[in-house]
Amino acid sequence: MIALPGLLSALAGTALVLAVQLLLLPVLDARRTLWRVLLLGAAVILAWRYMAWRFTDTLAPLGFTVDAFASWSFAILEAGTVVSSTIAFAILTRVRDRSREADANLAWWGAAAPPPRVDVYIATYNEEESVLERTLVGAKLIRHPATRVFVLDDGRRDWLADLCARHGVGYLRRPDNAHAKAGNLNHALSERLAASDAPDFVAILDADFVPHPHFVGRALALFHDPAVGLVQTPQHFFNPDPVQHNLGISTAYPDEQRHFFDNVEPARDAWGIAVCCGTSSMVRVSALEAIGGFPTQSVTEDFLLSLKLAENGLSTVYLNEPLTEGLAPEGLKEYIVQRGRWCLGMMEIVRKVYNPLARNGLPLRHRLSIVDSLLYWTTTFPFRMAGLVFPLLYWWLGVTVVDATVHDVLVYYLPYYLLTIAVLNWISRGLFIPVVNDVAQLLAAWPIMRATASGLLTKGPHRFSVTAKGGDRTRTVVQWPMMRPFLVLFALTVGGLVATLNSDFLFNNAAAAGDGMVVVLFWTIYNLFVLLVAIAACIERPREDRPMRQEARAVTIAGLSGAQPGWLVDLGVAGAQVSGPSGFAAGEPARLDLPTIGSVEAVVDAPTGDGVRLRLEPTPSQREAIIALLHTADAAPGTGRGDLVQMARELARALSS
Numbered sequence: 001m002i003a004l005p006g007l008l009s010a011l012a013g014t015a016l017v018l019a020v021q022l023l024l025l026p027v028l029d030a031r032r033t034l035w036r037v038l039l040l041g042a043a044v045i046l047a048w049r050y051m052a053w054r055f056t057d058t059l060a061p062l063g064f065t066v067d068a069f070a071s072w073s074f075a076i077l078e079a080g081t082v083v084s085s086t087i088a089f090a091i092l093t094r095v096r097d098r099s100r101e102a103d104a105n106l107a108w109w110g111a112a113a114p115p116p117r118v119d120v121y122i123a124t125y126n127e128e129e130s131v132l133e134r135t136l137v138g139a140k141l142i143r144h145p146a147t148r149v150f151v152l153d154d155g156r157r158d159w160l161a162d163l164c165a166r167h168g169v170g171y172l173r174r175p176d177n178a179h180a181k182a183g184n185l186n187h188a189l190s191e192r193l194a195a196s197d198a199p200d201f202v203a204i205l206d207a208d209f210v211p212h213p214h215f216v217g218r219a220l221a222l223f224h225d226p227a228v229g230l231v232q233t234p235q236h237f238f239n240p241d242p243v244q245h246n247l248g249i250s251t252a253y254p255d256e257q258r259h260f261f262d263n264v265e266p267a268r269d270a271w272g273i274a275v276c277c278g279t280s281s282m283v284r285v286s287a288l289e290a291i292g293g294f295p296t297q298s299v300t301e302d303f304l305l306s307l308k309l310a311e312n313g314l315s316t317v318y319l320n321e322p323l324t325e326g327l328a329p330e331g332l333k334e335y336i337v338q339r340g341r342w343c344l345g346m347m348e349i350v351r352k353v354y355n356p357l358a359r360n361g362l363p364l365r366h367r368l369s370i371v372d373s374l375l376y377w378t379t380t381f382p383f384r385m386a387g388l389v390f391p392l393l394y395w396w397l398g399v400t401v402v403d404a405t406v407h408d409v410l411v412y413y414l415p416y417y418l419l420t421i422a423v424l425n426w427i428s429r430g431l432f433i434p435v436v437n438d439v440a441q442l443l444a445a446w447p448i449m450r451a452t453a454s455g456l457l458t459k460g461p462h463r464f465s466v467t468a469k470g471g472d473r474t475r476t477v478v479q480w481p482m483m484r485p486f487l488v489l490f491a492l493t494v495g496g497l498v499a500t501l502n503s504d505f506l507f508n509n510a511a512a513a514g515d516g517m518v519v520v521l522f523w524t525i526y527n528l529f530v531l532l533v534a535i536a537a538c539i540e541r542p543r544e545d546r547p548m549r550q551e552a553r554a555v556t557i558a559g560l561s562g563a564q565p566g567w568l569v570d571l572g573v574a575g576a577q578v579s580g581p582s583g584f585a586a587g588e589p590a591r592l593d594l595p596t597i598g599s600v601e602a603v604v605d606a607p608t609g610d611g612v613r614l615r616l617e618p619t620p621s622q623r624e625a626i627i628a629l630l631h632t633a634d635a636a637p638g639t640g641r642g643d644l645v646q647m648a649r650e651l652a653r654a655l656s657s
Contacts, residue, residue, distance in 0.1 A: 200284070234320055247654045
């Protein structure tokens with residue numbers, strides 16, 4: 001055990017970090033480069049101080065032993081993550097906001113010139129009508145006057161052609177599916193370039209992304225600079241992703257991509273290395289012609305598009321405004337498939353197109369951008385898996401992976417870890433919450449590791465799956481194939497603890513093990529919490545197809561006994577919930593008077609404790625108006641910042657239910 005004077009000295013660094021977190025960070029402006037450099041720089045210094053200690057004091061002597069192999073391989077994995085975070089932190093030291101630039105250049109082409117022609121391409125393959133309907137309603141409300149909307153149907157569905165005709169938008173299909181989405185976009189572009197109203201710019205939307213009315217106008221404003229080839233805007237989601245939903249934390253913990261779009265892309269833009277992310281982007285047609293169209297050498301044609309533009313002297317810039325909103329993957333399978341595809345595409349780029357160490361026309365900063373992304377995919381996920389597996393070597397085989405005293409852990413690791421979490425949460429408004437962040441990465445770790453190996457080590461072509469959207473989400477589904485590895489690891493961890501703590505090992509070897517056993521015990525307890533949450537995340541709860549952004553509105557509901565006022569607390573295209581009215585019976589016909597929409601026919605689904613739940617029967621025009629009300633407001637849907645206290649409360653409820 002540590003004596004009190006030793007404990008106090010060991011905690012001195014931690015006390016300083018806590019003082020910075022509690023006293024300085026709340027009053028510092030996270031947008032200022034100076035504070036970012038100082039705080040992120042301090043985190044990097046502590047990280048490398050920690051790694052120096054790891055390699056000099058905590059590893060087994062080199063040799064052909066299990067201890068040496070385990071301790072050195074884990075330390076090398078950990079060092080890889082520190083290299084990755086060092087580059088990432090360097091990028092985060094600057095940030096750029098282009099909203100004022102967009103304000104100043106909304107009509108840069110001049111009053112005497114016609115506005116640029118913009119095509120909006122909605123790429124689709126197998127999405128349902130309800131998914132596409134939202135996007136079409138939003139696209140029809142785009143306010144730029146010279147805009148044409150086209151649905152690019154790689155599923156060759158006649159019903160979709162009819163849907164487009166009803167909504168008055170263009171419909172294009174091609175005879176094959178060569179090169180997937182990139183091929184679909186190239187086919188549409190070639191068709192449209194031959195037309196008399198050929199576009200000057202092309203905006204890209206996935207089938208499940210609804211544009212807000214100002215999407216085209218705001219993005220177009222940044223093309224006042226002729227060197228800009230592409231403008232990317234953020235991707236926000238009107239439904240919780242599977243981790244948020246399955247753990248019941250959607251009101252306290254943002255979606256997994258929020259950090260990238262709110263913090264990483266603005267920082268990349270400040271360094272001139274913002275990247276295209278596919279949907280919610282706009283590209284200059286002359287730039288596409290200069291590089292031969294949308295690139296097809298990778299399944300992530302978006303990132304590759306930015307690199308191709310950079311090689312030709314054209315920049316990608318980022319406008320951090322909520323100009324679209326989309327449907328996050330609703331199931332764990334889709335969530336994991338999507339991330340595996342992103343990783344595979346990055347590996348294809350490195351192997352086949354832009355090796356950052358090879359001779360090509362990429363500027364240095366874009367090479368570093370590729371290295372940053374490559375390290376993220378190749379180090380983060382293997383390290384997360386190793387963090388669960390390596391403690392088992394101690395409990396089952398007596399192998400010490402980290403030979404450290406508690407005193408040294410408090411001196412070297414704790415200040416580094418706490419400052420890193422504090423600074424990242426200061427920058428991101430609370431998006432980095434231990435355990436939950438680990439779970440989000442662990443769920444996709446094995447598929448990502450497999451995609452990394454496949455993309456880097458094999459020539460391809462590589463098969464991939466399109467992220468499915470829609471479908472029946474009304475049942476509880478246990479994803480046993482995904483849960484099973486976590487159940488096995490949990491059982492092995494608990495079994496190792498029980499077997500060891502109930503054997504002579506603890507008593508006969510405690511002196512020899514020293515503090516190393518205490519360190520691995522705390523590590524193991526943390527892993528048990530992570531595994532419990534990962535297991536809970538594999539239970540997919542029923543969900544309704546309704547947006548997270550809901551505002552209480554005063555409404556009137558009329559039934560057989562007359563009209564009553566109430567508050568609309570939940571609204572979807574097919575249903576609503578009203579608080580306040582009473583006396584309604586299930587099956588009773590009703591009318592709901594919605595502001596700006598009118599009187600909507602309804603049937604009482606069921607009375608609730610404080611009101612009534614309705615099944616709506618809107619007319620086609622009312623249905624469109626409801627979609628527009630729910631999905632085209634100039635604001636970001638969902639949760640934009642983390643709330644640790646609320647998240648802990650909701651997570652405890654999810655684990656106990």
